[in-house]
Each structure stands twice: as structure tokens, then as C-alpha cells.
Amino acid sequence: MYAKYLKELITKKRGLGGVERVALTEECSAMLQNKSPPKLKDPGSFSIPCHIGALFIDKALCDLGASVSVIPLSIYKKLNMGELKCTTITLQMADHSIKYPLGVLEDVPVRVGKFYIPVDFVVLDIAEDNQIPIILGRPFLHTAGAVIDVKKGKLTLTVGDDKVAFSLSHEMKSSMQEVSCSLIAFNAKLPNSYSRNLSNNALGLKGFAGDDDPGDAVDASPKVGTRDSVLEGTGFGAPDR
Template sequence: MAFIEECSAIIQNKLQPTLKDPRSFSIPCAIDGSKFFKALCDLGASVSLILLFATRKLGLKDIQPTTITLQLTDRTIQHLIGIIEDVLVKLGHLYIPVDFLVLEIEEDVDILVIFGRPFLVTSGIIIDVKEGKITFKVGEEVVEFNIFNAIKHLASSISCFRMDVDDEDKGMLISPPISDQAPSFGLNLPPL
């Protein structure tokens, strides 16, 4: 009987269309006045993480040492630098305190902040995968992000906040904007 129903659905074209992949859920946020355009919301993470590189750029110095180790998705074990408690994260007009574990890995990663389940519960997150919307609700205050628009925006605009080229080691340094104003675009290259 099920086979006949499946064939009938195919013949009558009643199948639900396949929708586009929303990718990972990343949102814009601000920490201490610096904007992060891609902070990952990870329901699989039991903790919130921030890279040591980002804490130095933000000037966050109250890192308490810890002996916690973390197993990453690629099965590697990472020793954490420490923990920073009650960091205020701005989502739209909401301010939410977060406890971050500080991880030291390569600086050239795309995601500097990962929000784990404790933050997502505290912020009252509602994820609508089909509509591509993430809603944060704290008390009566609500902030909503459209993931599909964010993906289009990130793909269509490339930002360069600052790039320094050092002749000795060919290293790069990218700095986030300090103010709430739109970032300035500048590229300083040494003369040829």
C-alpha cells in the first residue's frame, strides 16, 4: 500500500521540493565595541569559545587559567588557555553575558567566536531552518536575523579592515573596527 501511495505522490507531483542548504548558522555580534560578522551558533558545542587572538585584539585580560582540555570535531585534543566569565555580547539591541573558554589556534581562521548551548539557552534562541531565521528572545526583547540575507551580504561584500605587510616574515594582521561606525576600507602596501 505504501508503494502505491509513493508512486501516486510522484505522478501527481505532490513531493515537497528540496530546499537550499542554509549552511551553518552564524550571526553578527559585537564584543566590547568590536564587530564580529560571523559568530557561529553551534548546538553541538557544550561551551562557548573565543580565540586567544581575538581576546588580545579586544583587550580582554581577565583570563583565568584552566586545566580543561577540549576534543575538536577532527578528534584532536586542544588544551585551553583559560576562561573569561561574564563577557557582554551585543546582539542587535540585546546584551547577553557569556562565559568563554579561550582557545589558541591559527589566526587565519574564519570564525573567531563560537556560541555553545549555554549561551543559546540564555539568549532564548529559536531557529527556523526552513525560513532561515534565528530569533533571540530575552524577556520581552526580541532580535531576529535572516541567515539567507546574511549569506548573500557576506558573499557580495568583502571587507578589509587593515592589512600590514612585513617584509621579514610576510605576516598579516587584520584588526576589527573599534567604533560602531561603518568600517573604513584601506590597504597599505609597501612601495614596489
């Protein structure tokens, strides 16, 4: 209606005349009023439950950024689904490190809801992530006819005429809680005077004996390791967690 009105004005087939009301579509109204949709937060990555043989996986990461589906060596051993097929592919991780797969496990039936989806898994010798142990990449999502509505938090899989939908709202809104555990290891046994110094420091005391005693010097620099630093080497990275 609005486009027709403008066309008639431009071609001089219609005069402005008096007061006239023109109905605008929602899109035209938003454009003329310079309205933009409200900004939304990052929903994070999302996962779905699935079964592989007798193994139940509560959270399998659905990753449109992954060109292959990945499982760690430990899960491959649990599945006991035959030998790996040799491969010459290499994988570049998000941190740009290069991983060399042990092989490919072909045509693994992954049960998602009532569907069995055949998946080729690339097996990597990496530590198993307790929260998200496997990655389902684009080939899986393509085969399963996945339609993802990020705003509504809904994933729909279509096989033939059948569909199954998963509500991802809870998964996407609830961030996983990271359990951080730090370990402090000293390089040498501390002499008694150094231990007393540490105790006095904790109590806020100054002027204690042994400050200038070179014989008490020791390399006691703490080495701190965190769970996060270990996770960086898994290749799974953090699942928009």
C-alpha cells in the same frame, strides 16, 4: 472528521450507503496520496554580527554542535578584559584532535542587536580565522532564547518580553569564497642544465642535453602548502561553508 468516519465504519455504527463526500485534513490527504515534502539543499552554517566591547565581529558562528563558546588567543588579547580562569577541561575537535584551553574568560557581555548576553568564552591558542573568528555555542543560544527557523532562514532572540530577529537567508545561501594560495619551495638550488630541462619541457621539446647526467641530479620535489591545510589546524573547521 475523517477519524470519526472511520471509527463509525469499524464499529458498524455507520453504513457505506451511496456516494458520500468526506472532508480530509491536509495531513490525511498528504498521507493517503503518498505526498512527501520536496527535498531541500543543505543551507550551510550561519553567523550573526555582534560586538564584544569595542571590537566588532561581522560573522560569529552560531553552532548548536558546540558545547562551549570559543575565541582564539589573539582576540582575547585585543579585548583586554581581565585574567583567565583556570580550567581542566579539554576540547575534542571535529577531526578528533584534542585541544587544551588556556583558560576561561567569564561573563563577557556580547552585544547582539539591542541585547547584551553574558557569555563564558573558552580561550584557545589557535590561529584566528579572518572570516569567522569566534564560535557562539549552545550556552549562548540558550541564554539568548534563540529560536532558529532553518527553512525561512530566521534567527529570533528573546530576552524578557523583547525580541530581535535576524534574517539569515543571505548568510546561509551565499557560501564564503575560499582564497587558495599555494607556495612551491625547492629543497636546493637548481643547476643550469636542470633549469634548461624544465624550460624545454614547458616548450614541449625532447632530446635535450643533460637527461642522463647524474651530476645534475637534485632533490627538487616541490612542497606545496595551501591555505586549506592551515585552516584544518585552527579547530574551527569549515562553517558548513
